[in-house]
Structure formats: structure tokens, C-alpha cells
Amino acid sequence: MAELKTLKSEDVVIRFPKYTNQVKYVVGNLDKFQKHVMEPYSILACDFLHALSKTILHDIEAKQYPDVVSFGYWCRRGNVDSLRKKYNEKNIRLGRGIIFHIAPSNVPVNFAFSFAFSLLSGNSNIVRIPSKAFPQVEIICRIITEVILQAKYNSLAESNLFISYERDDAITAHYSKECDGRIVWGGSQTINSIRKLKIPERSIEVTFADRYSFCVINASELMQCDDTSFDRIVSRFYNDTYLMDQNACSSPHFVLWISEEKIISDVSSLFWSKLAALVQEKYEMEPVMAVDKLTLLYQSVIDQDEINNVDQYGNALYVLSLSSISENLDTLRGLYGHFYQYRTTNINILSQFINQSYQTMTYYGVEKKILVDFVKRNKISGIDRIVPIGSALDISIIWDGYDLVRTLSRIIEIL
Amino acid sequence: MFNIADYFNIPPYSIANAKKRELFLEVMAHLHEIHYEGSLEYRRIIDATWNPVNSNMEIEDYPMLPVRLFKEYDLMSLDEEQIIKTMTSSGTSGQRVSKIFLDKYTAINQTKVLTKILSSFLGTKRLPMLVADTKAVLKNRNIHSARGAGIIGFSMLGYDLTYALNEDMSLNEHALFSFIEKHGDGPVLIFGFTFMIWQYFLEALKKHPRLNLNNGIMIHGGGWKKLLDQEVDNPTFKRIVFERIGVPKVYNYYGMVEQTGSIYMECEKGYLHASIYSDIIVRSHKNFASLKYQNRGLIQLISMLPTSYPGHSILTEDIGEILGEDDCGCGRLGKYFIVHGRVKNAEIRGCSDTFS
Numbered sequence: 001m002a003e004l005k006t007l008k009s010e011d012v013v014i015r016f017p018k019y020t021n022q023v024k025y026v027v028g029n030l031d032k033f034q035k036h037v038m039e040p041y042s043i044l045a046c047d048f049l050h051a052l053s054k055t056i057l058h059d060i061e062a063k064q065y066p067d068v069v070s071f072g073y074w075c076r077r078g079n080v081d082s083l084r085k086k087y088n089e090k091n092i093r094l095g096r097g098i099i100f101h102i103a104p105s106n107v108p109v110n111f112a113f114s115f116a117f118s119l120l121s122g123n124s125n126i127v128r129i130p131s132k133a134f135p136q137v138e139i140i141c142r143i144i145t146e147v148i149l150q151a152k153y154n155s156l157a158e159s160n161l162f163i164s165y166e167r168d169d170a171i172t173a174h175y176s177k178e179c180d181g182r183i184v185w186g187g188s189q190t191i192n193s194i195r196k197l198k199i200p201e202r203s204i205e206v207t208f209a210d211r212y213s214f215c216v217i218n219a220s221e222l223m224q225c226d227d228t229s230f231d232r233i234v235s236r237f238y239n240d241t242y243l244m245d246q247n248a249c250s251s252p253h254f255v256l257w258i259s260e261e262k263i264i265s266d267v268s269s270l271f272w273s274k275l276a277a278l279v280q281e282k283y284e285m286e287p288v289m290a291v292d293k294l295t296l297l298y299q300s301v302i303d304q305d306e307i308n309n310v311d312q313y314g315n316a317l318y319v320l321s322l323s324s325i326s327e328n329l330d331t332l333r334g335l336y337g338h339f340y341q342y343r344t345t346n347i348n349i350l351s352q353f354i355n356q357s358y359q360t361m362t363y364y365g366v367e368k369k370i371l372v373d374f375v376k377r378n379k380i381s382g383i384d385r386i387v388p389i390g391s392a393l394d395i396s397i398i399w400d401g402y403d404l405v406r407t408l409s410r411i412i413e414i415l
Numbered sequence: 416m417f418n419i420a421d422y423f424n425i426p427p428y429s430i431a432n433a434k435k436r437e438l439f440l441e442v443m444a445h446l447h448e449i450h451y452e453g454s455l456e457y458r459r460i461i462d463a464t465w466n467p468v469n470s471n472m473e474i475e476d477y478p479m480l481p482v483r484l485f486k487e488y489d490l491m492s493l494d495e496e497q498i499i500k501t502m503t504s505s506g507t508s509g510q511r512v513s514k515i516f517l518d519k520y521t522a523i524n525q526t527k528v529l530t531k532i533l534s535s536f537l538g539t540k541r542l543p544m545l546v547a548d549t550k551a552v553l554k555n556r557n558i559h560s561a562r563g564a565g566i567i568g569f570s571m572l573g574y575d576l577t578y579a580l581n582e583d584m585s586l587n588e589h590a591l592f593s594f595i596e597k598h599g600d601g602p603v604l605i606f607g608f609t610f611m612i613w614q615y616f617l618e619a620l621k622k623h624p625r626l627n628l629n630n631g632i633m634i635h636g637g638g639w640k641k642l643l644d645q646e647v648d649n650p651t652f653k654r655i656v657f658e659r660i661g662v663p664k665v666y667n668y669y670g671m672v673e674q675t676g677s678i679y680m681e682c683e684k685g686y687l688h689a690s691i692y693s694d695i696i697v698r699s700h701k702n703f704a705s706l707k708y709q710n711r712g713l714i715q716l717i718s719m720l721p722t723s724y725p726g727h728s729i730l731t732e733d734i735g736e737i738l739g740e741d742d743c744g745c746g747r748l749g750k751y752f753i754v755h756g757r758v759k760n761a762e763i764r765g766c767s768d769t770f771s
Contacts, residue, residue, distance in 0.1 A: 288760060291730060301459050
């Protein structure tokens with residue numbers, strides 16, 4: 001791959017209405033905007049991401065934000081090169097054209113990942129950044145501008161726009177009308193309302209909808225851990241959940257403990273009390289969160305018959321034990337550290353309940369071949385990712401079951 | 416056995432610390448039992464989450480319901496047939512409102528307690544009453560909004576009830592000036608919701624010459640959120656009231672639709688007071704532990720009144736601070752406190768609700 005022909009601009013100049021008052025052009029220039037397409041993993045795109053990575057990782061302001069740093073780290077040459085090697089495509093592919101991204105308004109850095117994935121796929125991009133004023137968004141946009149204005153990235157500067165506007169269907173409709181692909185991050189309400197706004201017949205749409213995630217822990221394995229490794233597992237679980245207020249699609253709401261009852265009982269209470277201690281030390285709980293959390297706890301015990309025990313570790317952590325699990329498992333959701341748990345000896349009991357809303361399963365102490373067997377044997381209709389505890393929030397170029405580079409590019413068949 | 420009627424003939428700010436604690440321990444135990452028996456939702460919450468460890472229960476050990484539950488569920492502690500009226504919080508359209516279900520007993524007690532508290536400020540003689548609102552809020556007699564319920568409750572203390580605003584919230588000059596002509600020299604009661612008084616009543620009077628209601632008393636409540644957005648605090652409010660209408664005595668009150676009746680009145684020193692019918696606890700948001708006086712935290716309110724719905728002990732979404740007990744300069748016994756405002760909405764992270 002990689003001997004690269006950055007294809008010449010198709011000289012398509014797109015004329016979008018300016019909406020001068022409502023739309024802020026954060027990066028790029030609408031007057032010069034042109035559609036460029038490239039092959040996936042073009043040298044230009046890889047070089048650009050590398051330069052972006054270096055600038056982010058050396059930026060004093062950027063270094064204050066772990067999520068910005070992790071984006072910078074993701075863009076580094078080593079990572080992109082290894083993705084490129086894994087990509088291993090036989091067909092000739094080109095980017096689809098212009099991808100219009102509607103990023104979530106409450107996650108600061110996803111817009112940047114969405115952009116990077118699409119750039120690597122060979123596309124021009126119009127990215128609607130979160131409307132909330134996150135410092136992370138400002139920093140990333142500042143650094144993207146700095147890098148993209150270097151002469152060698154001229155064609156990228158012309159073919160990528162980052163815009164900001166308050167929710168407005170008319171504006172969204174205009175960008176939608178001209179795009180070759182649309183990526184929407186959001187809850188089902190957002191997705192459905194954006195779906196009403198047409199995209200051209202040949203255009204594709206990728207939606208990252210609200211999902212349900214859970215965690216599987218083999219208690220017998222966890223029991224074998226010394227203190228240090230046990231603490232490390234707890235801390236990884238903390239990162240998967242509390243870092244995003246347990247509100248990211250890939251943050252678990254439910255923990256399935258596998259082992260004998262006695263072992264689970266000992267190990268799980270140690271696990272939760274260690275977690276509670278960590279939360280008390282690290283997590284900043286605001287008053288409104290405490291009120292919301294207590295309200296959710298009371299709603300849960302009113303609504304759900306299958307809760308047979310509730311453990312409250314101050315306001316840091318609520319653990320609700322289930323006497324049985326059923327199809328409604330994916331409606332059992334927590335927030336700010338409110339988890340459901342269930343004990344079993346066999347992971348396969350889950351298979352009958354898993355539907356399309358399931359996204360990430362994090363695990364500890366379960367052998368990979370058991371996981372593969374679980375997926376293949378049960379032909380589960382949900383779950384897109386199975387990753388070790390601690391990796392729930394690691395965003396990757398395969399996301400929500402999509403291979404994004406292949407989805408956002410097209411095949412040109414030459415016989 | 417606790418009976419609220421035993422307290423109707425006692426002055427509302429007359430029970431000191433130790434006795435008050437004893438009284439409310441009895442009140443809590445009594446109401447807790449009523450609601451545990453009567454409300455399925457309350458029972459489920461208690462069964463699942465309440466494990467009192469002490470055999471010597473304190474008031475602080477009893478459970479409290481977050482106020483939002485009254486928006487999510489129809490909470491009542493008796494059969495639906497006994498409900499005579501439903502009160503709702505005033506929410507803008509589309510917002511969920513709290514629904515409070517009243518039987519005859521609770522409704523009557525609410526009125527009695529409200530009257531007891533207010534007469535200790537106004538005297539027992541009825542006063543001509545001017546309402547800084549429109550009569551239109553009373554339209555539906557079966558469903559009472561908090562605004563309507565407030566007006567009806569307070570109207571027990573007045574006569575010649577006059578509404579100062581038209582249905583479109585413009586000033587009803589005719590009604591206002593004939594009221595002033597008739598009663599303007601003597602004592603009058605002016606009642607309304609803080610925001611309505613500010614936005615519609617005082618605003619419209621800007622272009623009029625100053626009124627001289629020098630013997631008037633104003634009582635207002637309903638929350639400061641919208642006024643604080645405009646940077647209007649209590650002293651500013653009082654100053655503008657005095658400048659425009661000449662009323663020297665202005666009392667704010669604090670209360671929730673979940674505990675109508677047992678309101679917390681502001682005293683001459685500017686502090687809110689718990690009466691013998693209510694109590695207040697301020698809690699840490701970290702673990703809900705009750706805080707020492709003069710610490711800020713989440714406000715929990717306790718009222719003797721609610722028997723038809725489990726609203727006797729509620730966790731509000733307000734931040735406040737108890738300043739002391741029994742030693743306020745105004746001379747009233749009981750805890751006195753200030754409210755610092757609503758908890759701030761968190762910038763919740765995550766990706767579930769996004770496009771806005």
C-alpha cells in the first residue's frame with residue numbers, strides 16, 4: 001500500500017450557504033472549500049496525523065487534558081502504521097467524498113476521532129463540533145489549524161471544515177444535502193430527528209447510537225491476584241466507568257460474576273469496597289449528581305422486582321444485586337457509579353438476552369477461546385467489542401461493529 | 416400518640432431544641448409508619464435501601480425522598496377514592512410537574528398550619544388583600560398549580576381579595592387603584608410569587624408615581640432562580656418594593672409544593688425559620704451525613720403535615736445553610752437558615768444524550 005497518489009482535486013467547488021450569523025467556521029475556509037478524495041491511509045493523511053500528534057503531545061495546554069493526550073497518542077505514526085498494516089486491502093479504494101460529522105455535544109474529543117477516521121479513509125470532512133464550550137475542543141481545533149496551514153497540507157486545508165452551530169435543522173439539512181456520507185453520534189432521539197433530513201441517494205450514513213455495555217469478571221481468577229494486581233483491576237474498572245460518569249456507551253452498567261457462589265461473594269465485596277475507596281479519593285461528585293443518583297436508586301428499586309439487595313457505599317457507589325436476569329437487562333442502567341450485578345457459573349446464560357443494543361463487553365480472567373466460543377456458538381445478535389477491563393473507552397477504528405475505513409471508502413473494481 | 420391537632424394552639428415558634436427534637440422523633444416515626452403501610456413505592460424504597468443500624472433512632476436516620484420522585488410517580492398513601500384534590504408544581508409546558516395528592520385531612524391541616532404561621536406575622540385580624548397575580552391561575556378548581564394553591568391558601572388571611580394583574584399579566588390599573596383608594600391608608604396584605612411580583616407588578620409600576628402603602632405587609636415566595644439570573648437578590652428586591660410601593664415590611668417565604676402549609680418564613684433579620692410544624696436538616700452531598708450548623712449542603716425538609724402522600728421528609732435540590740437554633744435575633748425559637756440557591760446542573764459526560 002502506501003505508494004501514494006494523492007489524487008488531484010476534482011475541482012468540485014461546493015457552494016454552501018454561509019449562514020454567517022449562525023455558523024462559526026472554527027477551522028477551514030468555506031469560500032475555498034473543495035472536495036478532495038484520497039486512497040485510504042494516504043501518506044498525506046498519515047503525515048498530517050503524525051504532525052498533529054507531535055504538536056498535541058508537546059503542547060503545554062493540551063497536556064493538561066488526558067482525553068486530548070490520548071487523541072494525540074492515537075494519531076502517532078506508530079499507531080497509524082500498525083492500523084495500515086492490519087488494513088491489508090486487495091481492492092483499489094478511494095474515499096467516498098465529503099463526510100459530514102455530527103459529533104456528540106457532551107463528549108469533548110469524539111469529533112476529533114471521527115475526523116481522523118474519515119481522513120484516513122480518504123475523505124474531505126465537514127465536522128460539526130460540540131456546541132458546548134469544552135476547552136479540549138478549543139485546543140484541538142487550535143492545533144489542527146496550526147498544522148493544517150502548513151504549505152504541504154494545503155489540499156487538506158481546502159477540504160476540511162470544522163464548524164459550530166446551535167441545533168438548527170435548516171443548517172444540518174444543507175450540509176446533509178451535499179455530503180457523500182454522514183456520521184451521527186447521538187441518542188436515538190437525535191438520530192431519528194437527523195434521519196428526517198435527507199442525504200443524497202448514493203450517500204451512506206453511519207450512526208453511533210446509544211448502546212449498552214457490561215462487564216464479565218471471573219471471580220476465581222480475580223481471587224488469585226495479589227494486592228497490587230487486584231488494585232490495578234479495580235482502577236481499570238474505575239477508568240472504564242467513572243471517568244465518563246458511567247455515561248459513555250461503552251461504560252458498563254452491569255457486572256456478571258462467574259464462579260462458585262462463595263468465591264463470588266468474597267471477591268465481589270472486596271472489589272466493590274476497593275472501588276468505593278478509590279472513588280472517594282478521586283471522583284468529584286457534585287451535589288446535583290448526588291441527588292440524581294439517589295433518585296435513580298429509588299426509581300430502580302420501585303420499578304425493578306428482580307433487585308434483591310442494595311449495597312450503598314456512601315454516595316460513591318451503589319451496587320444492586322439481581323435475583324434473575326431477563327430480556328430487560330439492557331434497560332438496567334446506572335449513572336455516576338450505580339451498578340447491577342448477577343452471579344453465575346456459566347457465561348452462556350447471557351446469550352439469550354443479548355440484542356443489538358449491546359456494544360462493549362469488558363472482561364477479566366476469561367480465556368479468549370471461551371469468548372470466541374461464546375460469540376460463535378450462541379450467534380449473539382449484539383456486542384460489537386469484547387475488550388479487557390480498562391479498555392472500554394479506548395476508541396478504535398473498528399467501532400460499533402463498523403470497519404470505518406472500509407465503510408467510509410468505496411471499491412473501484414478493475415477487471 | 417402523636418396528633419397534629421395538639422399543636423394548633425401552641426405558638427408556631429415556641430418549642431426549643433430538646434423538646435423539638437423529641438417531638439420530631441415522634442413525628443418521624445409516626446409518619447414513616449403511615450407511609451410505609453400506605454404507599455407501595457415508599458415501602459419498596461425502605462425495604463430495599465433502609466438498614467437503620469442504631470436502635471436509638473435519630474431524626475437524621477429516617478429516610479428522605481428526593482423531590483423528583485413526585486414527578487416520576489403518583490405517590491399516595493391511601494386509596495385513590497379518598498383524594499379530594501391534586502396539586503401540581505408550576506412547570507413550563509413540556510416539563511414534568513410534581514403531583515401531590517391530598518385527602519380532606521391533609522388539606523385541612525395544611526390550611527390550619529399556614530394560617531397559624533402567617534397570623535404570627537400578620538396578627539389574627541383579616542387584612543384587605545392584594546394579589547400580585549392574575550385570577551386566571553385559579554381556573555381549574557380540581558387541579559391546583561402551586562401558584563393557585565398559594566393564592567387560595569393565603570386568601571384565608573385576607574378579605575376583599577383583589578387581583579392586580581390581568582390575564583395577559585398586564586397591570587389592572589382599575590382594580591389596583593380602587594383597592595388603594597379603599598384600603599390604601601390602613602394595613603393591607605400584598606401577596607404574590609417573587610418572580611411575578613418583580614417581573615409584572617413592580618415592572619409595570621415603574622412608570623407610575625410612587626404608591627404609599629406605608630402600612631402594607633408583603634409576603635412572597637416561589638424561589639429566586641429567575642431573579643438571581645437577573646442579579647436581583649433579596650435586599651435589592653426589598654429596596655425596589657419600598658421605592659415603588661412604599662411597603663416597609665417584606666417577608667419572603669421558602670417552601671415546596673410537596674410540603675404546602677408548613678412554610679419557612681423570613682424573619683425581620685432576614686433569616687428563614689422552621690416552625691414547630693417543620694424541621695430542616697442540611698446534608699453533605701458526599702455521603703448525605705447531616706452537617707453541623709453554618710455549613711453549606713443539600714437541604715432536607717421535614718413536615719408534620721403530609722399523611723395522604725409520602726412527602727413528610729424530602730430531599731430538595733437546594734443548597735442551604737443552617738445558621739443556628741433558638742438564638743436568632745428576632746426572638747423566634749427553632750432552626751433558622753438561608754438558602755443559597757438551586758444545585759447547579761452538572762456538565763454530564765458521556766455520549767447518551769447529545770445533539771443540542
